[in-house]
Amino acid sequence: MKKDAVFIYSEDQLNYSFSDTHPFNQKRIILTLDLLKKMQAITDEDIIRPRIATEEELLLAHDVKFIETVKKASKGELQENVGAIYGIGTEDTPIFPNMHEASALLVGGTLTAVDEVMNGRANYALNLGGGLHHGFHGKASGFCVYNDSSVAIKYLQQKYGARVLYIDTDAHHGDGVQWSFYDDPNVCTLSIHETGRYLFPGTGHITERGNGKGYGTSFNFPIDAFTEDESFLEVYRTSIKEVAEYFQPDVILTQNGADAHYFDPLTHLYGTMAIYNEIPRIAREIAEQYCEGRWIAVGGGGYDIWRVVPRAWAQIWLAMKKLPAPTGPLPADWLTSWQGESPVPLIPTWEDPDPLYEAIPRKKEITEKNAQMLNRALYIIRNEKINK
Numbered sequence: 001m002k003k004d005a006v007f008i009y010s011e012d013q014l015n016y017s018f019s020d021t022h023p024f025n026q027k028r029i030i031l032t033l034d035l036l037k038k039m040q041a042i043t044d045e046d047i048i049r050p051r052i053a054t055e056e057e058l059l060l061a062h063d064v065k066f067i068e069t070v071k072k073a074s075k076g077e078l079q080e081n082v083g084a085i086y087g088i089g090t091e092d093t094p095i096f097p098n099m100h101e102a103s104a105l106l107v108g109g110t111l112t113a114v115d116e117v118m119n120g121r122a123n124y125a126l127n128l129g130g131g132l133h134h135g136f137h138g139k140a141s142g143f144c145v146y147n148d149s150s151v152a153i154k155y156l157q158q159k160y161g162a163r164v165l166y167i168d169t170d171a172h173h174g175d176g177v178q179w180s181f182y183d184d185p186n187v188c189t190l191s192i193h194e195t196g197r198y199l200f201p202g203t204g205h206i207t208e209r210g211n212g213k214g215y216g217t218s219f220n221f222p223i224d225a226f227t228e229d230e231s232f233l234e235v236y237r238t239s240i241k242e243v244a245e246y247f248q249p250d251v252i253l254t255q256n257g258a259d260a261h262y263f264d265p266l267t268h269l270y271g272t273m274a275i276y277n278e279i280p281r282i283a284r285e286i287a288e289q290y291c292e293g294r295w296i297a298v299g300g301g302g303y304d305i306w307r308v309v310p311r312a313w314a315q316i317w318l319a320m321k322k323l324p325a326p327t328g329p330l331p332a333d334w335l336t337s338w339q340g341e342s343p344v345p346l347i348p349t350w351e352d353p354d355p356l357y358e359a360i361p362r363k364k365e366i367t368e369k370n371a372q373m374l375n376r377a378l379y380i381i382r383n384e385k386i387n388k
């Protein structure tokens with residue numbers, strides 16, 4: 001029988017770990033899964049173990065020399081000066097033992113998710129271990145070694161002939177995926193992110209619209225620092241609906257970085273749990289409307305792993321199970337299980353404290369600026385409509 005949704009997970013996903021003090025911490029997956037278990041929203045039958053991507057699969061989106069270099073680093077055989085050319089052994093993306101295997105497993109998880117959905121065993125599949133959107137063809141970057149989404153999109157094209165819409169709501173620009181498909185008219189990338197003015201990786205301007213035959217299939221929505229819920233959601237709802245209608249995808253792949261929240265230590269956006277309740281539910285509507293339901297979701301950034309990520313990521317699974325966003329207290333046994341280990345007091349409810357922060361004097365200006373940006377970023381679509 002076809003399942004609503006499958007959750008791709010094994011403890012080995014936690015082997016993708018740069019160090020104990022690095023902000024990228026996959027413990028967030030355990031915290032999320034435990035939250036779902038303690039609210040009886042997931043059972044063992046819903047969980048599928050990820051496979052490891054083969055070298056042939058990694059080559060779909062990565063350069064052979066880069067893969068060879070990661071393998072050497074993985075075994076501790078890489079000369080220091082060689083790594084830097086490939087973005088590994090840097091402060092952001094340090095070398096760790098068995099990094100090739102750990103990175104290939106995260107890619108394999110997203111491929112497992114793809115096969116579950118495209119073979120019709122599930123409508124939706126979630127791989128929280130994936131979402132490494134900064135990985136480039138020949139270079140690691142920004143905590144990302146191999147780019148699971150780029151490999152998965154190539155795989156979707158080759159194995160299933162699918163037309164893919166990639167939607168990235170991480171607070172950082174989804175640069176690695178964008179550049180991988182920049183001249184491909186059959187893949188549309190859409191990224192909503194904090195403007196690159198002060199934030200890594202600095203790209204994601206509205207004028208990055210694609211190249212050659214791919215012109216018009218790359219969409220960027222850079223929002224201002226301090227953007228709050230309503231303005232974020234206006235950009236999200238409008239852009240995803242108009243782009244899906246324009247591109248007519250066969251399947252959607254969403255990257256669900258949870259670092260646009262006010263608490264996130266690496267970014268300057270002012271989102272609350274309200275955006276994370278809505279992001280996956282609208283994604284599901286879009287998948288139903290255009291793709292006969294086919295929806296694959298991956299994780300991404302998210303650096304407040306205690307107060308933000310588990311509540312935010314739980315919403316993706318709940319949306320896949322067609323459950324409404326819960327309100328009120330979190331399961332008491334989840335709070336007692338983890339409070340001792342958390343360096344900060346956990347938020348005891350699904351909602352954030354109200355107010356979460358002091359009112360921002362520039363709110364009106366930021367909202368207007370984002371609205372103008374949205375209009376300019378959708379220029380191609382809206383202009384086409386006028387011409388038709």
Ligand SMILES: [Zn+2]
Pocket residue numbers: 170171172257259300301302
């Ligand atoms: Zn991010």
